[in-house]
Amino acid sequence: MTQATRPLEQQPRAIVIGASSGIGAALVEGLAAAGYQVAALARREARLQELKARADRLAGAPRVHIYPHSVTETDVIPALFQQVVADLGGLDLIIYCAGVMPEVRPDEYDFAKDEQMVRVNLLGAMAWLNQAAIRFSRTGSGRIVGISSVSGDRGRRGMPAYHASKGGFSIYLESLRNRLTHQGVSVTTIKPGFVDTEMLASATSGGKFWVISPEDAARQIIQAAEKGKQTVYIPRRWGLVMLIIRHIPSVIFRRLSF
Template identity: 60%
Template sequence: MTNIQTNGVTQSVRPLEPQPAAIVVGASSGIGAALVKELAKRGYRVGALARREDKLDELVAGIKGQTLVKAIPHDVTDYEAIPDVFSQLVDELGGLDLIIYAAGVMPNVGPEEYDFEKDRQQVEINLLGAMGWLNLAARRFQITKSGTIIGIGSVAGDRGRKGNPAYHTTKGALATYLESLRNRLADSNVQVTTIKPGFIDTAMLDGVEGTFWVISPERAAELILNAAEKKRQIAYVPFQWRFVMLIIKYIPSFIFRKLSV
């Protein structure tokens, strides 16, 4: 493939010093980019995918150290291309131990706006892309009886709020899809972790008001990988959100719709 980028590190895998391999889908910025850096720091061989080639260049160039990083420009809505890119990347990395689906969009939607194009874009990127990628990983992990799948959902998936119906829908559906994968793969020694981030200091937060407990994407990346390592099924990042969402989940609808949450 002509447009595959690599930091040029070559390394052989030694039996006692395994270098696990990870793929991050949606790595151009925000949590995805931070995850790539954190994985490299932890000794993973990383395959990074994102739509924006210039961002990938920047990312690969910025990673120092001994770990191999490969990057391929890819649009997750190009569903037909996914199997080829997946097998190419797994081949180049020499295996696959972890896959993280971090691609997601959240366009601004006004209170009286019902824009099908915006909704469709979110469903395609936040949900269908995840199915395209994670199905392939799930099948492989089921056969090889090992592996970890991480899906980046959102606290927004726990309730259908007023703000952006499609966003809440996709994140809620993603959580359900991941739960199904988890149950399906339980006998195959495969770990599936659903991450529900609160406010992370990324471009997605630009223009959003009333934020609190904001953490950096780097910190979020650490917490996400720690949660998967500890074999968490669902992890709120940062963890305080767990308590907030526990309450929010059980607020009756007739009250919920009157609140400005």
């Protein structure tokens, strides 16, 4: 039996938040091709329509359901979560990859930008993944995945609020994992380095190396989710790099230019 002909009741169900471009869009395409029924959520409806057409064509069957949504509208999330799960006929996997990283000058302290990063990168994630945690803890199964960043491993000089939002997200996911692990629920923290996305293209500061494609990142994320991994650096070499960075003494770290 092929993925395209698998009965609907046997198809795993996934939600991807932040799906209109980059890693999120690649995840929707990869999951649909792997046989998932996928709910794709993002602000840009036109992008979602294009994504659905492309992913359904690649999958050879209609697999993608789209929902225009801004993660900053946290008051609608509980009802929207229930609607999406009902439309899918259940839920096996949820991936939160919505994120923003506006350009911040070295001498800039713009609270509006800081607030936007915290609301999208952290609070929106908590609002969505709390709903998934409630459901999965009741059913005794499920997979939660959060796309954090290597930027959350230590507070570096540039963009304090971005590092804080990603660091907070990583700690939230770790706490969620410790709470849910004995209830049959896996929680995976993904920490990418540089991925060839619109967000990276708009960043004008800092060097960029070891850049990977969204498709390569999505492939590794899906593998990590299905294996129930805990923390995964993408690409893997970032794990060693960040281990070293985390252990640099503060007196030295403050003198570094990054």
